[in-house]
Amino acid sequence: MSENSGPKLRAELDGIPTYKPGKPAAAGGPVAYKLSSNENPYPPLPGVMEQVTAAAGSFNRYPDMACTGLMNELSDRFGVPLTHLATGTGSVGVAQSLIQATSGPGDEVMYAWRSFEAYPIITQISGATSVKVPLTAGEVHDLDAMAAAITDRTRLIFVCNPNNPTGTVVRRAELERFLDRVPSDVLVVLDEAYREFIRDTEVPDGIEIYRDRPNVCVLRTFSKAYGLAGLRVGFAVAHEPVAAALRKTAVPFGVSQLAQDAAVASLRAEDKLLGRVGSLVTERTRVLETLRGQGWTVPETQANFVWLRLGERTVDFAAACEKAGVVVRPFPGEGVRVTIGEDEANDLFLGAAEAFRKEL
Ligand SMILES: Cc1ncc(COP(=O)(O)O)c(C=O)c1O
Secondary structure: OOOOOOOOOOHHHOOOOOOOOOOOOOOOOOOOEEOOOOOOOOOOOHHHHHHHHHHHOOOOOOOOOOOHHHHHHHHHHHOOOHHHEEEEOHHHHHHHHHHHHHOOOOOEEEEEEOOOOHHHHHHHHHOOEEEEEEOOOOOOOOHHHHHHOOOOOEEEEEEEOOOOOOOOOOOHHHHHHHHHHOOOOOEEEEEOOOHHHOOOOOOOOHHHHHOOOOOEEEEEEOOOOOOOHHHOOEEEEEOOOHHHHHHHHOOOOOOOHHHHHHHHHHHHOHHHHHHHHHHHHHHHHHHHHHHHHOOOOOOOOOOOEEEEOOHHHHHHHHHHHHHHOEEOEEEOOOEEEEEOOOHHHHHHHHHHHHHHHHHO
16 A cells, blocks of 8 residues: 555546636625626516426426426427437536547547536546637637647537637538538537527527538536526537436436526426516616727627626636626636626626726
């Protein structure tokens, strides 16, 4: 027995960047809003709350491992066979399963950068190598550069549409052109966590794209538009054998009954939920236009957040926002992502942005 060695852990785990959750609003401080995690500011809808409360009465039992009710609802709602669906603990849980199912040491996982910060983490956990392709100067996916970066080791490519944290989108023609260039044995994951906030009609619905492309998988979540972030439920739409692999690799009983029932109730309350999304989209337009009016350069966003590339001033800007009562998400040295929240929170943010701008 070697001395002081402790359990042997996989070398791949060394140096994994830790996921930085959005900072919470300060408890007991001045009025403070959390605009740092792209959450839905609205509280759960009454019908959804009732379902969750009812399900809470039996959480001494394991949930339905097959998520039968939710799978049936998703199958009807999106017109996809049950065999093409897989659920997980948030779409990040499904994304991790996708990597586990496709990639290991020696393989490459490609994505734009900057994009969703979980991609490098879940890639490194699997032992695969991240290939980060810089966004263009306009903050959008550089699909030509991504296609050119494909090697015979590429196993999975994320296309985050709209992209977190920039809010920028990939449109139908360029996506189709890119997909035509990707070898059929490379899985392309269209991460559509913010799909419901899209108003640009040129942005394709991934579920239409996947239908005749066996190497395309679509990720969706109930965390954002549907407001169930705390319950952890997301899903993938993919052909066999990808969907089957996901069902195999999923953590048994990962999606709680509360989450399953809340997701079904949310799909059934879609009119109300999408009304709320509509209000957030209206606020998004107001925030974007006001920022531009103040002189900021802000990329067109189709998500529930805006992106300000502040470079070296990022941390100072985030501190100024916090002083004004809103917590935003800084990426030091790069920029700040700000979620569209309650009207008052957006006003506080816009006030802070205006004051900061005047100081420049
Ligand atoms: C692009 C993107 N994908 C996936 C997720 C994961 O969401 P969840 O695991 O809550 O479904 C997020 C959350 O921030 C995201 O921004």
